[in-house]
């Protein structure tokens with residue numbers, strides 16, 4: 051009998067795994083069980099779906115010859131018996147299990163976020179799925195003023211997308227500068243100026259502590275509520291309060307009838323935990339991406355060597371390694387870990403940051419080039435002749451050459467300032 055591989059989750063990691071497995075000539079019946087009502091799609095492009103640049107159908111991802119079961123939430127897995135159960139009461143047997151359950155938005159601890167019935171006030175959103183995106187787009191049409199809580203990558207790209215729809219938008223970010231996980235203060239300041247030019251205001255050191263709400267009143271239908279199987283919150287048409295603003299820790303308040311919470315994500319691990327699989331922050335996997343005999347985990351739900359990147363590139367690298375192993379194309383393939391790399395494209399604003407682009411340390415040399423007129427900023431951090439980190443903002447011409455040198459640990463040529471110009475990097 052053909053081997054059965056069950057993949058829980060039909061997101062970016064799952065699709066990549068199935069696609070690569072079949073492309074490598076693997077022979078197995080792969081089934082992707084996805085809680086969302088649609089086949090795999092590129093979540094990274096959701097902000098562009100929000101702006102209307104892409105239709106949701108245009109961001110579909112290939113998934114090889116796998117069977118995709120949409121609207122099929124897996125409620126339990128039994129690694130010993132090699133069976134799984136579905137929310138609709140059905141079940142299935144498998145030979146190999148791959149957990150690719152992704153992550154879910156973290157809700158900040160702010161007063162007023164949940165009403166007595168547990169629902170969020172109308173006008174308060176998170177963005178993780180096409181269904182979220184649809185609800186947000188519908189609400190944005192009626193809104194007058196938006197606040198995005200959180201100035202990380204997701205907050206920045208969502209704020210830019212809302213501004214592109216013509217809404218006045220402010221980001222309330224509690225850290226001293228934007229995207230502090232990836233950027234230094236100078237780069238973040240350049241990004242902030244770019245955002246201002248696109249109609250996005252930025253409040254720094256601005257910790258949201260409460261939502262102001264008015265009502266309750268009847269909330270008009272916006273979208274289809276729990277289309278993606280998540281809690282419908284206030285957008286499902288029931289009587290509830292509507293958000294009117296965001297209160298900050300310092301006593302200031304920002305008016306808003308649309309609030310997007312972009313406060314990070316948390317790996318979805320409930321299924322693995324209930325099945326007795328090892329879970330720390332994510333489902334703990336080794337270099338073979340295994341967490342128990344016959345069970346693997348990939349992508350945003352997986353923790354490898356203490357790291358949960360929460361980004362698409364490592365999810366795809368892991369999927370490729372597991373596909374090589376399970377297809378037999380390279381049974382000894384191992385996942386060696388993630389080289390930190392993040393990239394944001396938000397309309398005309400873009401950056402790439404890799405390695406440790408933090409400030410000076412012993413034995414480190416830092417090169418910087420800033421061009422205020424062009425809105426660009428470039429920084430390289432070197433240890434001797436090796437690149438250990440960098441930021442390219444506003445001009446990514448050299449990104450390919452630099453990230454290759456960083457990932458391979460190649461020695462750099464003399465005169466590293468040349469690496470910050472396109473000619474130098476292609477030498």
Ligand SMILES: Cc1cc2nc3c(=O)[nH]c(=O)nc-3n(C[C@H](O)[C@H](O)[C@H](O)COP(=O)(O)OP(=O)(O)OC[C@H]3O[C@@H](n4cnc5c(N)ncnc54)[C@H](O)[C@@H]3O)c2cc1C
Nearest residue numbers: 059061062063084085093123124151152349350360361362
């Ligand atoms: C708006 C947005 C912008 C982003 N931008 C970037 C970016 O610029 N760069 C970048 O690198 N990353 C970005 N990301 C992150 C990137 O999308 C994720 O890293 C990537 O999707 C991880 O893939 P995954 O398959 O692990 O998880 P997901 O793509 O989230 O897929 C997991 C799927 O599993 C399903 N699922 C969960 N539990 C169950 C269950 N029990 N039964 C059935 N199905 C289940 C979920 O419904 C979901 O569809 C962005 C994310 C968002 C939301």
